[in-house]
Amino acid sequence: xxxxxxxxxxxxxxxxxxxxxxxxxxxxxxxxxxxxxxxxxxxxxxxxxxxxxxxxxxxxxxxxxxxxxxxxxxxxxxxxxxxxxxxxxxxxxxxxxxxxxxxxxxxxxxxxxxxxxxxxxxxxxxxxxxxxxxxxxxxxxxxxxxxxxxxxxxxxxxxxxxxxxxxxxxxxxxxxxxxxxxxxxxxxxxxxxxxxxxxxxxxxxxxxxxxxxxxxxxxxxxxxxxxxxxxxxxxxxxxxxxxxxxxxxxxxxxxxxxxxxxxxxxxxxxxxxxxxxxxxxxxxxxxxxxxxxxxxxxxxxxxxxxxxxxxxxxxxxxxxxxxxxxxxxxxxxxxxxxxxxxxxxxxxxxxxxxxxxxxxxxxxxxxxxxxxxxxxxxxxxxxxxxxxxxxxxxxxxxxxxxxxxxxxxxxxxxxxxxxx
Amino acid sequence: xxxxxxxxxxxxxxxxxxxxxxxxxxxxxxxxxxxxxxxxxxxxxxxxxxxxxxxxxxxxxxxxxxxxxxxxxxxxxxxxxxxxxxxxxxxxxxxxxxxxxxxxxxxxxxxxxxxxxxxxxxxxxxxxxxxxxxxxxxxxxxxxxxxxxxxxxxxxxxxxxxxxxxxxxxxxxxxxxxxxxxxxxxxxxxxxxxxxxxxxxxxxxxxxxxxxxxxxxxxxxxx
Numbered sequence: 001x002x003x004x005x006x007x008x009x010x011x012x013x014x015x016x017x018x019x020x021x022x023x024x025x026x027x028x029x030x031x032x033x034x035x036x037x038x039x040x041x042x043x044x045x046x047x048x049x050x051x052x053x054x055x056x057x058x059x060x061x062x063x064x065x066x067x068x069x070x071x072x073x074x075x076x077x078x079x080x081x082x083x084x085x086x087x088x089x090x091x092x093x094x095x096x097x098x099x100x101x102x103x104x105x106x107x108x109x110x111x112x113x114x115x116x117x118x119x120x121x122x123x124x125x126x127x128x129x130x131x132x133x134x135x136x137x138x139x140x141x142x143x144x145x146x147x148x149x150x151x152x153x154x155x156x157x158x159x160x161x162x163x164x165x166x167x168x169x170x171x172x173x174x175x176x177x178x179x180x181x182x183x184x185x186x187x188x189x190x191x192x193x194x195x196x197x198x199x200x201x202x203x204x205x206x207x208x209x210x211x212x213x214x215x216x217x218x219x220x221x222x223x224x225x226x227x228x229x230x231x232x233x234x235x236x237x238x239x240x241x242x243x244x245x246x247x248x249x250x251x252x253x254x255x256x257x258x259x260x261x262x263x264x265x266x267x268x269x270x271x272x273x274x275x276x277x278x279x280x281x282x283x284x285x286x287x288x289x290x291x292x293x294x295x296x297x298x299x300x301x302x303x304x305x306x307x308x309x310x311x312x313x314x315x316x317x318x319x320x321x322x323x324x325x326x327x328x329x330x331x332x333x334x335x336x337x338x339x340x341x342x343x344x345x346x347x348x349x350x351x352x353x354x355x356x357x358x359x360x361x362x363x364x365x366x367x368x369x370x371x372x373x374x375x376x377x378x379x380x381x382x383x384x385x386x387x388x389x390x391x392x393x394x395x396x397x398x399x400x401x402x403x404x405x406x407x408x409x410x411x412x413x414x415x416x417x418x419x420x
Numbered sequence: 421x422x423x424x425x426x427x428x429x430x431x432x433x434x435x436x437x438x439x440x441x442x443x444x445x446x447x448x449x450x451x452x453x454x455x456x457x458x459x460x461x462x463x464x465x466x467x468x469x470x471x472x473x474x475x476x477x478x479x480x481x482x483x484x485x486x487x488x489x490x491x492x493x494x495x496x497x498x499x500x501x502x503x504x505x506x507x508x509x510x511x512x513x514x515x516x517x518x519x520x521x522x523x524x525x526x527x528x529x530x531x532x533x534x535x536x537x538x539x540x541x542x543x544x545x546x547x548x549x550x551x552x553x554x555x556x557x558x559x560x561x562x563x564x565x566x567x568x569x570x571x572x573x574x575x576x577x578x579x580x581x582x583x584x585x586x587x588x589x590x591x592x593x594x595x596x597x598x599x600x601x602x603x604x605x606x607x608x609x610x611x612x613x614x615x616x617x618x619x620x621x622x623x624x625x626x627x628x629x630x631x632x633x634x635x636x637x638x639x640x641x642x643x
Contacts, residue, residue, distance in 0.1 A: 228500075235435075252638030
């Protein structure tokens with residue numbers, strides 16, 4: 001839920017009962033007030049009536065009077081000193097409905113005779129008034145509520161704008177472009193603090209990243225020299241004619257391992273460079289040409305294993321890649337298809353303008369989906385000349401240059417697809 | 421043939437020197453930038469092998485200096501830096517070749533030989549090894565003055581062997597020389613054997629002696 005929606009909802013949740021309670025209270029207050037006023041009027045009327053009855057109709061002492069507003073009925077009940085007030089509802093013939101009245105009743109004595117006097121006042125008009133007032137009040141309250149919510153929304157939106165701007169920036173952060181990202185100062189103190197903290201954080205991360213990058217690059221470069229020395233010493237050692245076969249073999253194997261180490265080093269460095277986007281897309285190399293070139297380069301390997309290569313190639317396929325990466329992409333995938341194939345196996349290559357699919361037979365079982373592109377996740381089934389980075393590099397190229405790399409195992413075929 | 425080796429690592433410098441001297445080159449060495457500049461300004465060399473990262477300066481500046489001196493020496497840069505940009509900037513300055521560390525000494529030797537052939541004789545010469553004669557300009561190989569037909573790879577193999585006579589060359593060095601970096605993908609170097617076998621067969625059929633000796637578990641020796 002968005003912050004704005006949340007505050008608005010909370011606001012409504014708090015304001016609604018408050019406003020409803022207020023309206024309820026007002027309604028009752030009005031009702032009471034109206035009753036009170038009516039009662040006063042009735043008392044007033046009663047006084048007038050008593051005064052009138054005391055003086056008038058002296059000659060006609062027994063009489064009875066019956067209207068909805070005024071009743072004077074002879075009675076045997078004892079005289080009451082005080083009048084009684086209550087609310088009643090009476091049937092209105094004209095409207096065919098019950099209507100509320102306030103009623104004042106008292107047993108009085110006129111010239112020695114006892115009468116029940118009832119005075120009534122309709123509450124209908126007054127009720128309407130109350131209703132009207134409450135209606136207006138509710139409207140005003142409702143309007144106020146709406147206004148408050150709206151202004152809260154607008155204010156919040158404005159106040160939170162720097163926050164969302166920072167959020168957007170955070171989302172777009174990339175390790176290698178971090179130093180150019182600044183979180184600007186805002187008019188709000190808290191956001192200033194936040195942005196300042198973010199600036200410090202990105203600076204720190206960027207610095208760490210640069211240090212790390214330099215470390216890996218320097219380490220990789222620095223490692224090449226001792227490797228070169230060791231390699232050259234072994235090569236010189238090989239020239240000694242007094243060496244036994246076994247010694248020669250050992251030196252040869254050491255030399256091989258040294259080269260593996262060097263390739264590993266080289267590939268790790270390559271991964272780091274791809275990750276750092278150090279290979280800009282300057283031109284669009286034709287993947288078709290690259291593929292043909294590598295097919296001829298690997299010709300001996302293919303012939304050695306007596307592999308059948310079926311191709312279905314589009315005449316041109318310019319891909320948005322650095323030429324060096326296009327080479328690596330093709331050579332790694334094609335190299336794998338050859339290396340992990342069995343003798344007299346099959347390789348099928350399909351290239352369109354947007355997709356490159358290579359499938360090969362192999363003795364290897366399906367590679368678990370989670371492992372296939374992971375570093376050093378190599379097969380242990382007798383393919384020692386692998387450093388487990390080939391596919392990781394392919395995947396890294398894909399991730400960094402918006403090329404989708406996928407793996408599938410179907411009918412005994414390992415299928416790798418790259419599509420841009 | 422005089423070669424100047426500019427390399428600050430003494431071990432590597434000595435290895436290169438030892439290997440090249442055995443192949444018949446006269447080697448001079450320089451351990452830092454100043455020494456290198458002194459040597460290239462004072463003496464003439466046929467070939468200069470220069471490391472980029474040097475104490476007191478940069479190997480690329482040595483290349484610049486050589487160019488300003490209008491030196492005819494062939495230049496091979498050896499560097500731990502292997503990015504395309506590094507290679508291009510080295511070659512743009514006028515270096516003839518670029519080799520990344522670690523490299524095989526036999527590969528460096530083969531490249532120096534190829535470079536010197538191109539530089540000094542414009543390829544218009546032949547190389548002889550007993551009954552074998554190679555004319556690089558036309559890529560023809562004669563055994564007992566009789567021309568034999570070699571495939572591109574077989575020719576390259578022979579040239580590599582001739583450059584590194586009497587030295588053990590490893591299979592991986594051969595693969596690297598013939599197939600470049602992509603040989604990483606090979607999985608095994610067994611396929612080289614086929615080429616060696618064919619080369620050996622063609623030369624023996626022409627009446628040549630078998631100069632290619634298999635060195636157990638490691639590689640081959642020619643001569």
